[in-house]
Amino acid sequence: MSEHLSALIVVLPLLAAPVCLLLRHTAMVRAWTSIVAWACMIMAWTLLERVQTGGAISYSMGGWDPPLGIEYRLDALNAYLLVIVTTIAAVVFPSGTILTGTALPEGKRHLYFAALLLCLAGLLGISSTGDLFNVFVFVEITSLSSYTLISLGKDRRALTAAFSYLVMGTIGGTFLLLGIGFLYQVTGTLNMQDLALRLPELLESRTVLAGFAFLMVGGSIKLAVFPLHQWLPNAYTQAPPAVSAFIAATATKVSYYLLARVIFTIFGAAFVFDALHLHWLMLPMALAAMFAGSFAAVFQTDLKRLLAYSSIAQIGYMVLGLSMASEAGLTGGIVHLFNHALMKGGLFLAVASVVMRTGSSSVNAISGLGRKMPITMAAMVIGGLSLIGVPGTAGFVSKWYLVVGALEHGWYSVAVLILLSSLIAVVYVWRLVEIAFFGEATHDVCEVPWNSWLPTWILIGGTLVFGLWTDVTVGGASSAARALLGGTP
Amino acid sequence: MEALGVWNYWVVVLLMMIGLYTVIARDHLVKKLIGLGVFQVSVIMFYVSMGKVTGGTAPIIPDEVPAEGILYSNPLPHVLMLTAIVVGVATLAVGLALVVRIREAYGTAEEDELQRMNGAQS
Incomplete structure (x- = not known):
């Protein structure tokens, strides 16, 4: 069996x-x-x-x-x-x-x-x-x-x-x-x-x-x-x-x-x-994705569309890791698969909770929900911090390895660009925080039942746990990267 | 004239370009799906002609006559295409079902009108 x-x-x-x-x-x-x-x-x-x-x-x-x-x-x-x-x-x-x-x-x-x-x-x-x-x-x-x-x-x-x-x-x-x-x-x-x-x-x-x-x-x-x-x-x-x-x-x-x-x-x-120098094609595409995706996310009025554009930027980070073709770069890319899955899954589930209560996924729907639905909104904030890559969250771990990979190659400008594009993420995440916690409450709603917020928190909690305890995620990713580079998996 | 010797591949390329052009240039969603179908069929033709060996016969080992020295066509690409045809049919079915639902919801299946209506809504 x-x-x-x-x-x-x-x-x-x-x-x-x-x-x-x-x-x-x-x-x-x-x-x-x-x-x-x-x-x-x-x-x-x-x-x-x-x-x-x-x-x-x-x-x-x-x-x-x-x-x-x-x-x-x-x-x-x-x-x-x-x-x-x-x-x-x-x-x-x-x-x-x-x-x-x-x-x-x-x-x-x-x-x-x-x-x-x-x-x-x-x-x-x-x-x-x-x-x-x-x-x-x-x-x-x-x-x-x-x-x-x-x-x-x-x-x-x-x-x-x-x-x-x-x-x-x-x-x-x-x-x-x-x-x-x-x-x-x-x-x-x-x-x-x-x-x-x-x-x-x-x-x-x-x-x-x-x-x-x-x-x-x-x-x-x-x-x-x-x-x-x-x-x-x-x-x-x-x-x-x-x-x-x-x-x-x-x-x-x-x-x-x-x-x-x-x-x-x-x-x-x-x-x-x-022989093909593919990284000279993949690298600009990845950088363009990081900036274009994050910029577009800043101007969205729908939560799901905002997260979707942020996904395009995050895919850029992963492709960046691919184009480095070094152990640190690939580890960063592969560990970001795991971390991004946790945070994007958690954020979309938090949006699902918002839709469940307010019936809308527009950014204005979460206005003032920080007081009405504290558990869901706290998860959304932590997920957002992880998208930025704040130390202590999983997003930081993957960006760390990507920056290390870029420095190893001597691509200093790429390392700077990784950090700069993270700053754009600060803008769209802060916008959500501001609306959720400082906006006027427009919907009179209560917190979602436990079977709705618990899955969100399992994933968001995961980004916190794997932001500090990286044995499983980084260990698995670096052995995967070695298997890829070693030629004989 | 050597290039014309592989005319089967020219047919594949021609069909593929017709299909892709139809997908891009046509506004009606059903016509787009037809283009998509032609596009997929071109790849199926590519595989089928790839497996054919000149002078080869169907790959069935005969019972009585000595089996040595018979030239067979490669059956594997043909078998693979059975799966690809099923995939193509399934894609077409899902696509047509979507067009029916779009027609019900919007009252039209023309892409430019759909885009206008979507733009007005958001």
Whole structure:
């Protein structure tokens, strides 16, 4: 049983989704979804522990050995990612705000939970498979379920947001498929380890270069790297807030993993950075994302849109870590996956609580709520501080490693820019604090019930805990970074 | 004329560009989805023509005649495309369902009108 864990963690949510259709009753489906998410989280932590003590786990699907069969391969990076995704799912799915802001009538709600579970299955599949075509299939499972989830927002604009995400996402997914096709055409294999062995002698081939380009662009669309981010603000703004919390905290992280896997494991850092000089493309894009995203966030009048633009800036920090291709830089990028998942998940859940009480997610809705909903608003402030990167919060840890990475490279101006862009975050976070604590109370509301504020606080508390106690997060991230750079994960 | 020898890839490129152009240039959402479909089909054609070996036959090992010396086509890309076709159909289904809902909510499926209505609302 236990040797099948790396397959079970994907298969369980995949099979649990149709069960939702049989249960139908909303309360039962909710409990079932939470149980599945919790089971996945336990499996993920077990796998992480096993990978860290015993090295990479290879699992042959159906007993067919790789490279012919499909391999599920977990190393320090995958296992870390599985932990991020399942932990967020285990916190968000049981939340009392999970149905807030959805346009679903009673009697159709079990379908919403089925889509959530399918999305989880897709994300876990991308993270654990060692087969490129499998990646494409799971990317599409994730995307299709997230189009559905986003379109369930209350406002009719959710529909157009979901549609434009569908068009962008499908183009991105098809680019991935095309890139995979080019690589298969040259190497005759789809297994990542096998590709890594066969590619080095073929790197001069134009087919391989074209395949690499398509994989990078496809992955960047899914990650919403700066010039390709247009779909993200609308999608996050119009989706039900709990869906925004789940997708913002997990989907972009998994796309980031995919890019890191393609760059470091399949093609190798030497080819990508020494021969192609990709960091001279990624670095300006990351810096532009940091500034453009933060600037845009300052002027937003909707809380979810503000957080969405801040996500674009945070993705910039992660890509910055990727472009450094050094242990400190990658550690910063990967640890920021975890930290950003915690804080953005927590902040979106706090917004979900606001929507639950006031029915609106506009910035003015939180006016004076600091006194009415102190628990939720305190969480929002701490999450905001973590976005800025105040010492003692998780955001500080990741920015610390990024700055160290930049200094190691001698990129002093980049280190200064990291700090400057953090200052812009101060502006938009302070705006929220000012409105929430010094504004006139316009809504006569009370605090949300415990099952709504507790999930927010688990994530926000996590940013405080992992801001001071960094053994697990930084330890896991740096062994993941070493595995990526070492070539043999 | 060597470049024309790989005419199957020219077809793929042509279809792909037609699809992508339709997605970008057309205003009606259903037409966008048609473009998206053509775009996906071009990649499917790419895989299918990639697996074909000139003179190769269907990859079924015969029972009686000696199996050596028979040239087979590569079946793997074809099998992969079965999955990709399913993905394409699912995407189209979700997309069309969204267009139906958009039409119900806005009374139109023209992108410029939708943008105008969204802009007026926010």
